[in-house]
Amino acid sequence: MIKSNDILDELDNRLRQVSKEVVFPMSKEDKKLATDMMEHLRLSQIEEFSLKYDLRPGMGLSAVQLGILKRFFVIVEETTKEGDKEQSFKNYFIANPKIVSHSEELIYAEFGEGCLSVNREIEGIIPRYARVTIEGYDMNGNKVSYRGREELSIAFQHEIDHLNGILFVDKIDKENPYKDENKMRPI
Numbered sequence: 800m801i802k803s804n805d806i807l808d809e810l811d812n813r814l815r816q817v818s819k820e821v822v823f824p825m826s827k828e829d830k831k832l833a834t835d836m837m838e839h840l841r842l843s844q845i846e847e848f849s850l851k852y853d854l855r856p857g858m859g860l861s862a863v864q865l866g867i868l869k870r871f872f873v874i875v876e877e878t879t880k881e882g883d884k885e886q887s888f889k890n891y892f893i894a895n896p897k898i899v900s901h902s903e904e905l906i907y908a909e910f911g912e913g914c915l916s917v918n919r920e921i922e923g924i925i926p927r928y929a930r931v932t933i934e935g936y937d938m939n940g941n942k943v944s945y946r947g948r949e950e951l952s953i954a955f956q957h958e959i960d961h962l963n964g965i966l967f968v969d970k971i972d973k974e975n976p977y978k979d980e981n982k983m984r985p986i
């Protein structure tokens with residue numbers, strides 16, 4: 800099981816390095832890591848477990864955040880509908896992702912973009928495409944394509960940045976953290 804302490808903090812230089820392409824077949828260790836990452840995110844979004852194991856809720860993790868500089872990430876998106884008795888989730892794994900198309904429209908996360916590697920309050924906004932289509936590979940090396948909008952679109956872009964050694968805090972304008980706020984739609 801991945802513990803909160805296993806996740807690299809923003810001061811760790813590995814987070815600023817560009818990760819290497821995943822080569823298939825993936826090793827057993829890397830597949831297990833990806834599965835453990837998804838489990839960590841799922842538990843973090845269930846209050847009982849986030850309290851029990853002291854997990855900060857998160858929806859995305861890239862391998863580099865666990866110190867593995869390979870181009871893959873996981874996202875666990877909550878899909879619970881009103882009236883559901885139990886929480887439900889959709890898991891994404893994607894290796895060697897590329898954004899193949901995106902909307903013109905820009906959005907930003909109104910209450911800040913979170914990151915399990917950034918353990919402090921951050922002021923400012925990050926422009927993101929409202930919709931993206933990404934292509935890449937699943938754990939078995941099959942080609943996959945996903946469309947994300949709104950929060951999921953932000954998550955895809957946030958994780959792809961990790962693979963390129965970029966943290967969301969790096970994208971906030973230092974002089975004016977709310978620059979161009981009125982040119983984008985808050986979500």
Ligand code: ZN
Pocket residue numbers: 859913914915916957961
């Ligand atoms: Zn992050």
